[in-house]
Amino acid sequence: MRPTRRGFAALAVAIAALLVSARFGQPGLAAVAGPLLVGVVAAAVQVRWGGAPTVERGRLRRGFPGESRAVEFRVDGSGIATVTDRLSDGIDGETTVRKSLPATVTYRATYTSRGEQRAGPVDVTLTDALGLVAERYTIISTTDVLVYPSVYRLGGTDAFARTFTPESEDRQAFDRLREYVSGDSLRDVHWKSSAKREDLLVKEFADSRSDRSVLVVAEAERGHADEMAAAAATLTTAALESGLAVELAVPNGAVEQGYGDTHRTRLLELLARADAGRTDRADAADVVVTAGDEGVTVSVDGRRRPFADVTASRDNPLAGEVGG
Structure with missing residues (x-):
């Protein structure tokens, strides 16, 4: 406990009044000093009597860099308080408030x-209440939250297959003819049948990609783990949306192949904690993500491309969708 600036000023005035009163015989000054000293003592008793406050808080929802979340907690006690919630380096916020x-x-x-x-x-x-005395407490009340890596857009739900699957694997066996709809590729138009019908018909292929799996391996030089994680999160998310079973390996862990939203969450959790380094599975990978001083690259079957060249935008397609 210590006096505030206002408290120190009150004490200084009281002491000066007592000294002047004793020196020059001015009893009126002593009458001024008395209430000031009593006020400071009473303030100290009030603050000490209130005791240490307590804090109860809820949990924080997960999210991605750039997203914000509401933080709420209750402080029980008495008196006027200046409250500051400490934040780790990966969270920003105006956390200091003054409350009764x-x-x-x-x-x-x-x-x-x-x-x-x-x-x-x-x-x-x-x-x-008068701001004469202050006492500081640190209340050990914390909540941990996992922040996922950034995810970018590849440019459509089939972007992964179009970009990273060879043409021979991407286009499956012919299944049937159907009427043309907006967005169909003109290369799929069956011109001979369309001429007979006087209407455009397109070839539809049996899609066996849902029976396929892909192993994504991500590696990074020291200091580039964030870029690696963002690229791997983008590619694994797009692969899941393309109907592929995704397996992921990073220097400090792996997730076995799987489908669906729950599996996507497991992938994001691993990538949120991924460290820089190398793995021993790059030679067996279908897709290899590498991040270093020269940037982030993606390799498939010997084809190596800058990651920036295969992204449509830096908008996060999962923003507001994944939490927990």
Whole structure:
């Protein structure tokens, strides 16, 4: 516990009044000093009597860099308090508020980096009603949140197959003819049958890609794990949307092949925690992501392309969709 600036000023005035009164025989000054000293003592008693505050908080929802979440917690106690919620380096937010306790504190936290992040502990500085005395407490109340890596757009639900699957594998056996609809490729038009019908008919192929799996391996030089994770998250998400079973390996872990939203979450969780380094599975991979000083590249069957060349935009197609 310590006096505030206002408290120090009150004490200084009181002491000066007592000294002048004793020196020059001015009893009126002593009458001024008395209430000031009593006020400071009473303020100290008020703050100490209130005791340490307590904090109860809820959990934070997961998200991606650039997304924000509402943070809310309750501070129980008494007095006037300045409350500051500490944030890890991967979260930004205006967290300092001044409240009369008990009170509920709310603010917006913005995720800036992937990985394990934390809100808390909470610093609470209590003062009396006049602001003469303050006491600081650190309340060990925290909540951890996993921030996923950034995900970008490849340019359509079949972008993964178009970009990373050889033509011979992408186009399957002929299945049937059907009427042309907007968006169909002109290369699929069956011109002979269309001429007989006086209407465009397109060839439809039996799609066996859902029976296929793809192994994505991601590696990075030191200091480039974030770029690696973002590229791998983009490619694995697109592969799942293309109906492929996805297996992922990174330097510090792996996820076996699978489908669906739950599997996508497992992939994102691994990539949120992925470290830089190399793996021993690159030679067996269908897709290899490499991040380093020269940028991020994607390799498929000996074809190597810059990752930036295969992305349509930096908009996150999963923003607001994946949480928990």
